Amino acid sequence: MKKNVLVVVALVIILSLCLSSTVFSAEPLKVGLVFDIGGKGDKSFNDSASRGLAWAAADFGIKRIELEPGVDADREVNLRNLAMIGYDVIIGVGFLFTDAISTVADEFPDTKFAIVDGFIPDKPNVMSLLFPEPHGSFLVGMIAGMKALEDGKDTVGFVGGMDISLINGFEAGYIAGVKYVYPECKILSAYAGDTPVAFADPVKGKELALSQYDNGAWVIYHASGLTGAGVFEAAKERKRYVIGVDSNQNYMGYIEETGESFGLTSMLKQVDVAVYLAIKAAVEGTFKGGIEVFGLDRTVTIGDTTYAGVGYAIDKYNEDLVSAEMIAKVEEAKAKIISGEIVVPTEVTK
Amino acid sequence: MFGDIFNAQFVASSIRVAIPLALAGLGGVYSERSGVVNIGLEGMILTGAFTAIAVTNFSGNPWVGVLAAILVGILLGLIHAVTCITFKANQIVSGVAINLFASGITIFLCWLLFGETQIMVKSSLPIWGIPLPNIGEGSVFVRNIIVMFAHHSPLVYLTIIIFILSHIILYKTPFGLRLRSVGEYPQAADTMGVNIVKMRYIAVMTSGALAGLAGSFLSLEQAHFFVKEMSGGRGFIALAAMIFGKWTPFGTAGAALLFGVGEALAMRLQGVLAIPVQFIHMVPYLLAIFVLVSAIGRATPPAADGIPYEKEIG
Amino acid sequence: MKSIKKFDYYILLETITPLIAVIIALLVGAIVIMLIGEDPVFVYKTLFGYAIGNRDGWGNVLFRATPLIFTGLTVAFAFRCGLFNIGGEGQMYIGTFLATWVGFTFTNLPALILIPLCILTAAAGGALWAAVPGILKAKMGVHEVIVTIMMNWIASSLTFFLVLKFKAQPTEAMAAAGVKQMIPHTKEIAEAARLPRLYNILHSLNIDFPAYNQVNVSFFIAIGVAILVYYILWKTNLGYEIRAVGYNPLAAEYGGISVAKNIVLAMMISGAIAGLVGTNEVMGFKYRWRQELFTGLGFNGIAVALLGKNHPLGVVLAAILFGILNYGGALVNIYTAGRIPRELIMVLQAVIVIFVVISDEVVKRLIRQRRKVV
Known part of the structure; x- marks a missing residue:
């Protein structure tokens, strides 16, 4: 009895969905996205993923759902339930989903999964979206170094969330980039904390950044999610430069009242593009499991914009801060990284 | 290296870190001096932090945001008071419930009003004080003094005034005497004609107001952001500061400042000390325990702290 | 307990009041749900339907209740000695980590030895971590809340720091792909x-149960510990002393009970229980230690x-109620397509506690007044 009611309800829903979507004759693809720690609104990593989903929704008319897990066990529960109620594509944002997706993907071989930053190479229905963050960090490190050199300063800084491999990679690439253009430059480095809260603590981020600025840092690069919002606040307060991460955060360094801009650039990690492409592949029936690397040389055109997998952001907020010569040098180094002439380290040598 | 750590900015940073702890801790002092344990400080800070940003963004005026945070703090204080003064329920339970409630309601409302679980503030309070002279101009000493004490958010000065006033209120006024007597010897106070219920209500609501203010400082002034669970245990550290400061305003301020110094120190030691960063992160907490063990010792709460007042007893 | 016969009616009343309070709290929740324009019937149907309407739901609920039983007992036990142990979080971290370390270090021991060894290590780690505030309190009067x-x-x-020290190495596939x-x-x-997972046991008994369900033997350990706590507190001399200290330390001291000794012991037992969270999260679920697995469990225990x-029985029931709400809340979030966030459930939990x-x-x-009249 109950089941019958459910079936009827489901049919009504499906029917109404079919009627409402005029573009596709079949029912629209259902895509679920489960966020990493920090969640939606972090202006950085998670927001980038959410943006990719929104682009896909606009272009393909998919049905979408976004969830924020609470405790760790929620990840698996969220994925499994989405799969059970017929979501076609399920995306886990962040490497913390590795176990959960590996488990659930085996239970639902017909459902397509994608994981951002996670390494699941051997499942036909799991696409792993990886980014060589050290490469992008190297480029923004060069910009930081050249800016410090140009302004006659001797120190730059780095603020990370937790002291984990992923973030160490950002730091290592950045340091190498700074040293590449400015070998004598001093680099201050700090991590916000030892629990995941370290990625969502702008108060700590601001104080850490202030301490680095007060000790001479001219530019600070952050890889700390929402904690970085505090780094931007500190930059505006001290009138020094800051480099954003994951999303284009240049606008966060802009002071409306004075028209000054302190967002030097942002290291772009195009999670949005990767998420969009994963969904696009599913829509077009070309989805296949395995590793997808979104590197410097992986260019993708969506609409009328061309993106690289990782890179640096130039927009109206920082076009006056980063000179054409700087960009030329960065582009030269970029080509060398792609060709393998420059090998960017992924570990910080201490 | 020494000068890289212990400089004027170090002091300023310690003060900033200490402010929310001190304010909430002072809230604890009021509440516990009247005999009501307030574990709910954490939740009151969190709710204050959210309210400050939400109201600032809607009204466009950060001062209105601060005021709203204080009012919401008072409201939560009122809930706590009703539960454990009028209904005489377990005070710790009520406080824990307030924390739980705050965690849920802030995220829930944030999501309902703004569609995200974290929001950026649109405008914040200006820095008040003497404009900083550029390096090289004027004396370094004067500049350092300004950096340390005269270049802060208005709430920092407000906090200092609140602390001085609180000391006077608690120790130099009949009201303060009554408040303390209610927490120490409620029976005696009752026979002297002190309205115990009223005193406790006032104290607990004051405590909420201060915790709300602490929250507004955290979100409006420090983070410029509301983030879920952003109180991050500060309510509990404030409680520790209160106990540490032996339930006195200045003692609490001192203890909060000690945590501030620990935090500021830990931030500056990163990259200076060649030990794993995790050990540097422990510094403020180790410092607190060390000072506590070596110098402070026994802490005795007000005699009637945590005990609902029953007229029939005695 | 003395007056069971005389006041049967009141005991009944005392037992059903929490239930009534829960129901009233749910009604309040329903109003909130209606205010945001959702259907409370659907929400509660989803919440309870999925959480306790089938075996998988029950498994998930018990899996989530297990650590809360441990951390709840941690707080409860210390409370009986007049101590407010809000260090369950830290005791849980240390105990669990040490148990994990034993688990991946002594890999050639048989299960019959290794499992008890891990469990004992978890308890010992938690006990050691809790001994510090216990000793500081007993010897120097330093308030346990601060420490x-x-x-x-x-x-x-x-x-x-230790996780990074004992970090898992890249798998072969990772090494081949040059990935960290x-x-x-x-x-x-x-x-x-x-x-073993509960599935393994039920499966061997031919009882249908989903293989992926995470509930494991640790739940029974938690129940066992709850019974043990009851036994220690009310059936042993140690328990009597601990409760005496909690009730009135001065009188206890006067009666020849060592307050200091009992404070340290109570803290250590309390911490040992917190350490046992590792039996559920590591030994029964993830099989490794990861920093964010446990965050907040200690505080929820309060x-x-x-x-x-x-009371041990109360703790078990409360933990199961929280388990239902937590798990059901996650599902409500999914089945309302994200329109009802999990946090609404937290609000509900708070309202329940207050009510x-x-x-x-x-x-x-009421009872006291009636008694006087009688």
């Missing part, structure tokens, strides 16, 4: 250190203990 809070932070930093091991977790514990009136304590107090008062 336990500070030690929570120290524990999380210390364990994170990104996840900051330890190596896996030995097969012999793992607790609410569970207080809702359960610091239960208030109603409890009101009923007690």
Whole structure:
């Protein structure tokens, strides 16, 4: 009895969905996205993923759902339930989903999964979206170094969330980039904390950044999610430069009242593009499991914009801060990284 | 290296870190001096932090945001008071419930009003004080003094005034005497004609107001952001500061400042000390325990702290 | 307990009041749900339907209740000695990490030895971490609230340092692809250190149960510990002394009970229980240690203990109620397509706690008044 009611309800829903979507004759693809720690609104990593989903929704008319897990066990529960109620594509944002997706993907071989930053190479229905963050960090490190050199300063800084491999990679690439253009430059480095809260603590981020600025840092690069919002606040307060991460955060360094801009650039990690492409592949029936690397040389055109997998952001907020010569040098180094002439380290040598 | 750590900015940073702890801790002092344990400080800070940003963004005026945070703090204080003064329920339970409630309601409302679980503030309070002279101009000493004490958010000065006033209120006024007597010897106070219920209500609501203010400082002034669970245990550290400061305003301020110094120190030691960063992160907490063990010792709460007042007893 | 016969009616009243309070709280929740334009019937149907309407739901609920039973008992036990142990978080971190370490280090021991060894290590780690505030309180009068809070932070930093030290190496596939091991977790514990899942047991009994369900033997350990706590507190001399100290330390001292000794012991037992969270999260679920697995469980234990009136049975029931709400809340979030966030459930939990304590107090008062009349 109950089941019958459910079936009827489901049919009504499906029917109404079919009627409402005029573009596709079949029912629209259902895509679920489960966020990493920090969640939606972090202006950085998670927001980038959410943006990719929104682009896909606009272009393909998919049905979408976004969830924020609470405790760790929620990840698996969220994925499994989405799969059970017929979501076609399920995306886990962040490497913390590795176990959960590996488990659930085996239970639902017909459902397509994608994981951002996670390494699941051997499942036909799991696409792993990886980014060589050290490469992008190297480029923004060069910009930081050249800016410090140009302004006659001797120190730059780095603020990370937790002291984990992923973030160490950002730091290592950045340091190498700074040293590449400015070998004598001093680099201050700090991590916000030892629990995941370290990625969502702008108060700590601001104080850490202030301490680095007060000790001479001219530019600070952050890889700390929402904690970085505090780094931007500190930059505006001290009138020094800051480099954003994951999303284009240049606008966060802009002071409306004075028209000054302190967002030097942002290291772009195009999670949005990767998420969009994963969904696009599913829509077009070309989805296949395995590793997808979104590197410097992986260019993708969506609409009328061309993106690289990782890179640096130039927009109206920082076009006056980063000179054409700087960009030329960065582009030269970029080509060398792609060709393998420059090998960017992924570990910080201490 | 020494000068890289212990400089004027170090002091300023310690003060900033200490402010929310001190304010909430002072809230604890009021509440516990009247005999009501307030574990709910954490939740009151969190709710204050959210309210400050939400109201600032809607009204466009950060001062209105601060005021709203204080009012919401008072409201939560009122809930706590009703539960454990009028209904005489377990005070710790009520406080824990307030924390739980705050965690849920802030995220829930944030999501309902703004569609995200974290929001950026649109405008914040200006820095008040003497404009900083550029390096090289004027004396370094004067500049350092300004950096340390005269270049802060208005709430920092407000906090200092609140602390001085609180000391006077608690120790130099009949009201303060009554408040303390209610927490120490409620029976005696009752026979002297002190309205115990009223005193406790006032104290607990004051405590909420201060915790709300602490929250507004955290979100409006420090983070410029509301983030879920952003109180991050500060309510509990404030409680520790209160106990540490032996339930006195200045003692609490001192203890909060000690945590501030620990935090500021830990931030500056990163990259200076060649030990794993995790050990540097422990510094403020180790410092607190060390000072506590070596110098402070026994802490005795007000005699009637945590005990609902029953007229029939005695 | 003395007056069971005389006041049967009141005992009944006392037992059903929490239930009534829960129902009233749910009604309040329903109003909130209606206010945001959702259907409360659908929400509650989803919440309870999925959480306790089938075996999988029950499994998930018990899996989530298990750590809360441990941390709830942690708080409850210390409370009986007049101590407010809010260091469950830190004690849990240390105990669990040490158990994990034993689990991935002594890999050639048989299960019969390794499992008990891991469990004992978990308890010992928690006990040691809790002994510090206990001793400081007993010997120097330093308030346990301060020390336990500070030690929570120290524990999380210390364990994170150790995780990085014992970090899992890249798998072969990773090495082949030149990819780093990104996840900051330890190596896996030995097969012999793992607790069976409930599925393994039920499956061998031919009872249908989903294989992926995470509930494991640790739940029974938690129940066992709850019974043990009851036994210690009310059936042993040690328990009598601990409760005496909690009730009135001065009188206890006067009666020849060592307050200092009992404070240290109570803290250590309390901490040992917190350490046992590792049996569920590591030995029964993830098989490795990861920093964010446990965050918040220690603090939730406070609410569970207080809702359960610091009684082992109450703690178990409160933990299961929280398990239902937590798991059901996650599903409500999914099945309302994200329109109802999990946090609404947290609000509901808070309202339940407040209503239960208030109603409890009101009923007690009522009974007291009636008794006087009688």
